[in-house]
Amino acid sequence: MKFIDTVIPDVKIIEPQVFGDQRGFFMETFRTKLFNEHCGERDFVQENHSKSSHGILRGLHYQTENTQGKLVRVINGEVFDVAVDMRKTSPTFGHWVGVLLSADNKRQLWVPEGFAHGFYVISAAAEFVYKCTDIYNPSAEVSLKWNDPTVNIQWPLVNDITPLLSAKDEVGLPFADAPKF
Numbered sequence: 001m002k003f004i005d006t007v008i009p010d011v012k013i014i015e016p017q018v019f020g021d022q023r024g025f026f027m028e029t030f031r032t033k034l035f036n037e038h039c040g041e042r043d044f045v046q047e048n049h050s051k052s053s054h055g056i057l058r059g060l061h062y063q064t065e066n067t068q069g070k071l072v073r074v075i076n077g078e079v080f081d082v083a084v085d086m087r088k089t090s091p092t093f094g095h096w097v098g099v100l101l102s103a104d105n106k107r108q109l110w111v112p113e114g115f116a117h118g119f120y121v122i123s124a125a126a127e128f129v130y131k132c133t134d135i136y137n138p139s140a141e142v143s144l145k146w147n148d149p150t151v152n153i154q155w156p157l158v159n160d161i162t163p164l165l166s167a168k169d170e171v172g173l174p175f176a177d178a179p180k181f
Helices: 032-039
Strands: 002-005 012-015 018-021 024-027 046-053 057-063 070-076 078-085 096-102 108-111 115-121 125-132 141-143
Touching: 002 032, 012 032, 057 078, 070 078, 070 096, 070 115, 078 108, 078 125, 096 108, 115 125
Parallel strands: none
Antiparallel strands: 002 012, 012 108, 018 024, 046 125, 057 115, 057 141, 070 108, 070 125, 078 096, 078 115
């Protein structure tokens, strides 16, 4: 596996080595020792799988308690995946990283604790799987406004059509009002 730095050093792209032939392919997607060497020691306690249609934007989510690090990947389709640094003492506080993740490129993104996370579905549909370092705690979940002008994420919206959002994401908090770490 190859660990690639992003503009925010704590956020990493993980690119597997893929072995393929006419029968299909094989790839290793996770090894604790390698992950810990490149991303810091973590224990993953939960794994999730979601499916979303074209034009859906999920996020930007984080938890103020049971803070989660997430190792994310796409097993079907393509998404634009985003991490926003919510750590007040970080030199990259308020900055964001966006990466295309797809079933074709087989990349993963490590989003550490202290980041808001979300993704936008570019393909007809996408299946998204992710490991978490803590449990889901809906009472501590925060939704950061996806189009906050302070953060200014450059979402690759197809035909500039506003994405479809959940009710909680419709009322996401502006960056200025959102809790920080």
